[in-house]
Amino acid sequence: MKAGRLFEYNAPVRVVDVPEPEIAGPFDVIVRVGGAGVCGTDLNIQKGLAKDSPKLPYTLGHENAGWVEEVGPVAAAGELRKGDPVILHPFTSCGLCRACRGGNDMHCVNGHFPGLDRDGGYAQFMKTSVRSVIKLADGTDPVPLAPYADAGITSYHAVKKVANLLYPGSTAVVIGIGGLGHFAIQLLKVLTSARVVGVARSNAKLEFAKKLGADAAFPAVNDGGLKDVRDFTNGVGADVVLDFVADKETPNSGVKMIKKGGTYSIIGEGGTVTDTTIDMISREINLIGNLVGTYNELNELMELNRMGRIKITSKVYPMSDVVQVMNELKDGRVLGRCVLDPWK
Numbered sequence: 001m002k003a004g005r006l007f008e009y010n011a012p013v014r015v016v017d018v019p020e021p022e023i024a025g026p027f028d029v030i031v032r033v034g035g036a037g038v039c040g041t042d043l044n045i046q047k048g049l050a051k052d053s054p055k056l057p058y059t060l061g062h063e064n065a066g067w068v069e070e071v072g073p074v075a076a077a078g079e080l081r082k083g084d085p086v087i088l089h090p091f092t093s094c095g096l097c098r099a100c101r102g103g104n105d106m107h108c109v110n111g112h113f114p115g116l117d118r119d120g121g122y123a124q125f126m127k128t129s130v131r132s133v134i135k136l137a138d139g140t141d142p143v144p145l146a147p148y149a150d151a152g153i154t155s156y157h158a159v160k161k162v163a164n165l166l167y168p169g170s171t172a173v174v175i176g177i178g179g180l181g182h183f184a185i186q187l188l189k190v191l192t193s194a195r196v197v198g199v200a201r202s203n204a205k206l207e208f209a210k211k212l213g214a215d216a217a218f219p220a221v222n223d224g225g226l227k228d229v230r231d232f233t234n235g236v237g238a239d240v241v242l243d244f245v246a247d248k249e250t251p252n253s254g255v256k257m258i259k260k261g262g263t264y265s266i267i268g269e270g271g272t273v274t275d276t277t278i279d280m281i282s283r284e285i286n287l288i289g290n291l292v293g294t295y296n297e298l299n300e301l302m303e304l305n306r307m308g309r310i311k312i313t314s315k316v317y318p319m320s321d322v323v324q325v326m327n328e329l330k331d332g333r334v335l336g337r338c339v340l341d342p343w344k
Contacts, residue, residue, distance in 0.1 A: 002342055004122030004322045007057040009048035012323045013122070018059070021119075021127035026074040029130050031086060035316060035339040036121040037063025037147035038325050039179065044269075045116065046326070054117050061122035061340075062090040062115030063149040065142035068133070069125060078130065085136040087302060089295045090115065090150050092129040105131070106292050121146075122322065124342045134299055137306055144314045147179060147337035148301055150292055152312070155183035155244075156301045157293030158267050159191055162240045165263055166194035171233050173197045175220070175254055176244035177205040177212075179337040180267060184242055185212040186310050194239065197232060199225035201332070208313075208335050224253030237262055247271040258285055265290060312337065318344035 001020045004013045021030055042060050044050050065087040068080050080086075093100050093108035100108050114120045114128060136142055166172055172192065174184045177200040188196045198209030198217040206217040218228035229238055237259030243250055246268030255264050255275050263286040266273070273287065280287075293301075304310040313336030317325050325338045 001124040002319060003059045003119075003124070004061070004319055004340065004342075005057045005059050006046060009046065009056075011046075013046070013060060013326065015319055015322065018123070020125050023070055023072050023127075026072045027130045028072040029068060029080065029128050029133050030070040031064070031088065031126050031128060031133070032067045032069040033061075033064055033121045033123060033126050033342050034066035034141075035064070035143035035146035035341060036061040036123075037149065037151065037179075037314075038322075038329055038338040038340060039063055039147075039150060040329065041116070041150075043326060043330055050116060059119040059121075059123050060115055061120035061126075062113060063146045063151065064088045064090075064115075064121030064126060065136075065146040065149060066126075067142065071130070074130065079135060080130065080133060085138070085140045085142045086133050087136060087142060087145060087149050087298070088121070088126075088128050089132040089134065089153075089298050090292060092132050093295075095131055103294060103296060105295050122319065122340060122342065131295070134295070134302060136302065143316055143341060144339055145302075145305070145312060146339050147312060147314055148305065149298065151179040151337055152183050152301050152310075153293030153298045154267060154290065155180045156187055156297050158242055158265055158290040159184055159187040160297070161288060161290065162242070162263055162265055163191045165240055166192040168193045170194045170239040171197060171229075173199060173225075173229055173238045173241045173254075173257055174209070174214070174244065175199045175225070175241065175250060176268060177209045177217075178244065178334065181244040182208065182212055182313055182336050183310065184244065185209055185214050189213045190304065190309050197229060197238070199229070204335065220250075224249055226253045226256055229257045233259070239263070240265060242267060244268045245271075255285065260284060262286070263288060314339050316341050320344070
């Protein structure tokens with residue numbers, strides 16, 4: 001089968017032929033990959049920055065959707081059948097540890113993350129666990145939906161954690177209107193009554209934010225949008241800032257945007273929060289970190305999609321365009337999310 005594999009760091013992904021995965025355990029499921037989302041984490045892995053990057057070469061891709069191809073004996077006892085459209089939770093969890101039993105499967109102590117620590121979905125077929133498979137409604141085209149598997153549920157996870165802090169008249173700021181941020185604006189509108197503000201560097205993404213439902217959108221120039229957000233809130237500051245960039249100067253401006261008692265929620269990576277302890281105490285601010293969402297949260301999110309409440313903006317490319325797509329993402333030229341089709 002064809003697969004997009006990384007052979008060395010700081011080098012382009014190469015599409016090569018590799019053996020197809022095989023059922024080896026009772027919980028295994030082989031999925032015919034229809035779409036694999038291209039994520040900023042893939043760029044970090046390519047640079048060798050990912051903490052758990054496996055031994056090279058290996059296949060990238062942690063946002064995956066497609067159709068069931070083959071199932072192990074335990075998986076076969078459930079409702080999965082060959083040809084079923086599915087989306088895959090990115091983490092394969094054990095189901096037995098305390099985190100799993102508590103519903104926090106993304107904290108599983110025995111789990112694995114295909115596309116990060118083993119072969120992922122930039123391939124025509126991929127092996128996962130039945131615990132990671134979510135069946136979609138009959139007739140659903142799973143290909144453009146693949147980014148829900150990470151960008152979608154990470155945003156959903158982050159928004160759910162702050163939804164109870166937002167009320168009519170409150171303000172939530174979304175920094176970074178990319179693959180994750182474009183979900184967050186919609187989710188804030190669906191799950192809360194807050195005014196939603198988008199902050200981005202390009203005019204195209206500011207207009208994108210408004211089309212998604214943002215009440216206002218400000219450029220992240222000079223001060224990262226700080227003055228505009230403060231003016232929008234009459235000098236008080238935002239109740240919640242969700243930072244989907246969290247790199248360079250973004251954390252510092254993001255923390256300054258929040259009001260006293262406000263919350264700065266970190267989803268992006270690469271930067272450093274350097275606020276002083278006295279400022280954190282005197283302003284009584286909250287800092288929240290966010291990992292990927294849970295299996296149940298992905299299930300909930302796909303129901304919102306089925307209902308038409310949340311929509312994805314994605315463009316599908318053939319696997320042969322993987323180098324071009326990763327470069328477009330790196331250059332910030334992507335609105336929404338890019339998806340690779342390994343069969344084209």
